Amino acid sequence: GAGVSQSPRYKVAKRGQDVALRCDPISGHVSLFWYQQALGQGPEFLTYFQNEAQLDKSGLPSDRFFAERPEGSVSTLKIQRTQQEDSAVYLCASSLRRVTGEQYFGPGTRLTVT
Amino acid sequence: DAKTTQPNSMESNEEEPVHLPCNHSTISGTDYIHWYRQLPSQGPEYVIHGLTSNVNNRMASLAIAEDRKSSTLILHRATLRDAAVYYCILLKAAGNKLTFGGGTRVLVKP
Numbered sequence: 547g548a549g550v551s552q553s554p555r556y557k558v559a560k561r562g563q564d565v566a567l568r569c570d571p572i573s574g575h576v577s578l579f580w581y582q583q584a585l586g587q588g589p590e591f592l593t594y595f596q597n598e599a600q601l602d603k604s605g606l607p608s609d610r611f612f613a614e615r616p617e618g619s620v621s622t623l624k625i626q627r628t629q630q631e632d633s634a635v636y637l638c639a640s641s642l643r644r645v646t647g648e649q650y651f652g653p654g655t656r657l658t659v660t
Numbered sequence: 661d662a663k664t665t666q667p668n669s670m671e672s673n674e675e676e677p678v679h680l681p682c683n684h685s686t687i688s689g690t691d692y693i694h695w696y697r698q699l700p701s702q703g704p705e706y707v708i709h710g711l712t713s714n715v716n717n718r719m720a721s722l723a724i725a726e727d728r729k730s731s732t733l734i735l736h737r738a739t740l741r742d743a744a745v746y747y748c749i750l751l752k753a754a755g756n757k758l759t760f761g762g763g764t765r766v767l768v769k770p
Contacts, residue, residue: 550703577756588747588760589704602757637703641756649696649758651703 548572550652552638558658559628567623567655571640578621579649580613581637589637595621596644628659662686664748669765678735680764682748685729690753693724695733697744698763704747707733743768 551570559565571578577596581589582605592611594602597618606613610629615621625632635654641647665683672678684693694709708715708722710731715722721734735742745763 579757581758581760588745588763589758591757591759594757605757639703644756647756648706648709649704651705653701654703 552652569638575640
């Protein structure tokens, strides 16, 4: 079956532009996570959804970052007024279970802010 | 939260075993030990996890010390495809978000 897909795979934005990153999780997976990975670092947690409910957004670095999952499947991570420090790979993961389950990651979206 | 400590890098020859250590001296009784790996230009991939007993699956084995303060991921016969960054992560039984450290970069030489 299909894994987690993300689009676009690459995005170049001028500083100040808004961007939207899409994640299609594995069908039926309850949990969805967003992570940010800076160059040479491990991924860092941004936010977590259980179905359509955003239960943890403690990792979002600023109020310019917003995520939604309105129907409990596809999720969008939006970054407003992008800054150069937002340049990173944004990873989406989904899990069948609510807790402690194996997470399946997508390939990521590489965002470059110029 | 309990932290993990891993060597920055390790080298191995193809078809030889690889033993990746992880120290977690402040682990609590409810912490599971998870391993993920990340191949170049890909998202992380689940490898294995355990609580107290040693675990085996098709990818690897996980050996957990009796006091649980350390563990070792064992790749039985390294292939070139096993070249990746390997992350040792502690996750509580009721937890879900993964906290990645720096991981160990494994280089496999032909």
